[in-house]
Amino acid sequence: MREKVLMIVSNGFDPDPRVYKEASTLVENGYEVEILCWDRENNYLDKETEILRGIKIKRLYPYAQYSTGLKQIKAYIKFFLQAKKYIKNKSYDVIHTHDFECAIIGALLKKERKLIWDMHEFYDGFNYSRLRSLLYKIMAKFCFKRADGIIYVVPEQKNRYEKEVLFNTKTKVVMNCPEEEVFQGLENISSNKLRISFIGNVRDYNSLKLLMEVGEKFSNVLININGYGSAYEGLKEIEKQYKNTVITGRFNYMEIKKYYENTDVIFAVYNSDLPNTMYAFPVKGAEAIICGKPIIANTRSFFGDFVKEQDIGFVISDKSENELYSVIKSIVDNEEILEKKKENIKKIGVRFLWSNEVLKLIELYDEVLRDNYEYKE
Incomplete structure (x- = not known):
C-alpha cells in the first residue's frame, strides 16, 4: 500500500x-x-x-x-x-x-x-x-x-x-535546484539590446526600482521583470515612467524557459538587511547557472561570494546606484566581458540540477x- x-x-x-x-x-x-x-x-x-x-x-x-x-x-x-x-x-x-x-x-x-x-x-x-x-x-x-x-x-x-x-x-x-527537463531545448533569442532580467517572486520593491532607474540611463538596455509578488502592484503602477522596463506579471513555472531565453544577465539582488538574503542561495541563481546566464548578486552575501569566487557574474550593494551603473556600463562598453562569465558557468552547471x-x-x-x-x- x-x-x-x-x-x-x-x-x-x-x-x-x-x-x-x-x-x-x-x-x-x-x-x-x-x-x-x-x-x-x-x-x-x-x-x-x-x-x-x-x-x-x-x-x-x-x-x-x-x-x-x-x-x-x-x-x-x-x-x-x-x-x-x-x-x-x-x-x-x-x-x-x-x-x-x-x-x-x-x-x-x-x-x-x-x-x-x-x-x-x-x-x-x-x-x-x-x-x-x-x-x-x-x-x-x-x-x-x-x-x-x-x-x-x-x-x-x-x-x-x-x-x-x-x-x-x-x-x-x-537545495532548491531546477529540474533539467524544464529548461531542455533552451534557445537564446538574439537582441540588439542588453537584457537584464529578474525572474521570480517580485517582493523587493527597492532593489527592483533601483534596477529600473539605472536602466533608464542607457539607450540600449532593456529591464525585464517577470513574476508576481508583494512588490508587483507598486512596480506596475510606476512602469509607464520607465521606457526601458517591461513588467510581465504572473507566469506558470512550466513556461519559465522562455524568460531565460530572452535575457542576457540575471538580476538576483535583494534587501541586504535581512538574514534570509545574506545566507540564501536563490533558486534563480541556480536557474541562471544551468541556463548559462551571468548574474548580478548582493555583495558580502553567501550567494554573492559564490558568484565572485566562481567569476560567473558581478556583485553590488543593493543600495548603490553607482555600483549598478558601473556594472551595466562595463557590459555595454564591452559585451565580451559576459563570454568569460559564461565559460565559467559551463564548468559548474552540472552541480545545480534537481536530479542531484x-x-x-x-x-x-x-x-x-x-x-x-x-x-x-
Whole structure:
C-alpha cells in the first residue's frame, strides 16, 4: 500500500516550483501526494481541486493580502480550522509543511502522523518587532519539538538551528535546484539590446526600482521583470515612467524557459538587511547557472561570494546606484566581458540540477517513516 503524504502550502500553488518538484519526486517514487493550499488572494476559485502530474491539489480560500503582516492572522486561523476539518477523517502517513506558518499548522495537526518541516527560509530571517520575534521563537521551539524530519535549503540553516533540533530528528539539506527537463531545448533569442532580467517572486520593491532607474540611463538596455509578488502592484503602477522596463506579471513555472531565453544577465539582488538574503542561495541563481546566464548578486552575501569566487557574474550593494551603473556600463562598453562569465558557468552547471537533490529527499522520507534513527551526540 502506498504511503500518503499531505503537503501544506500557504499559497495558491500555481505551481510553487519547490513544492512542485518535491511532490513530483515523491509521486515518481511511489508515494501518494496531496497538496492543501491556502489560496489567500482567491486567484484559483475555479480550481478548488485538480490533479497535476499525479499530484492531488485541494485549495482553501480564507481571503488575505500577501505581506500585510499580522493583519492576516484572522484568515490564517480560518485556514487552520478549515485544514483541520478537511483532514479530520482522512488518513495520511506524513504531513509535509512548507515554510514556518505551515509548520505551525502541521505541528498542531500532527497527532499520530509523521511531520516534516520544509524550511524554505530562515524563520527568524526578517526584521520583525521584538514581540513578534519572541512569539516566533516560541512557536519555532514547538515546531522543532514536534518535527520528525527537517529539510533545509542551504547548509547555513543547518548550522544555525542545529542546537534547536531534537537528537532523533532527521535532517537533510535539499537545495532548491531546477529540474533539467524544464529548461531542455533552451534557445537564446538574439537582441540588439542588453537584457537584464529578474525572474521570480517580485517582493523587493527597492532593489527592483533601483534596477529600473539605472536602466533608464542607457539607450540600449532593456529591464525585464517577470513574476508576481508583494512588490508587483507598486512596480506596475510606476512602469509607464520607465521606457526601458517591461513588467510581465504572473507566469506558470512550466513556461519559465522562455524568460531565460530572452535575457542576457540575471538580476538576483535583494534587501541586504535581512538574514534570509545574506545566507540564501536563490533558486534563480541556480536557474541562471544551468541556463548559462551571468548574474548580478548582493555583495558580502553567501550567494554573492559564490558568484565572485566562481567569476560567473558581478556583485553590488543593493543600495548603490553607482555600483549598478558601473556594472551595466562595463557590459555595454564591452559585451565580451559576459563570454568569460559564461565559460565559467559551463564548468559548474552540472552541480545545480534537481536530479542531484532527489536522493536526499527520498532518503529523508525513508529515515522518517522507518524510524531508522542515527542518534546524534
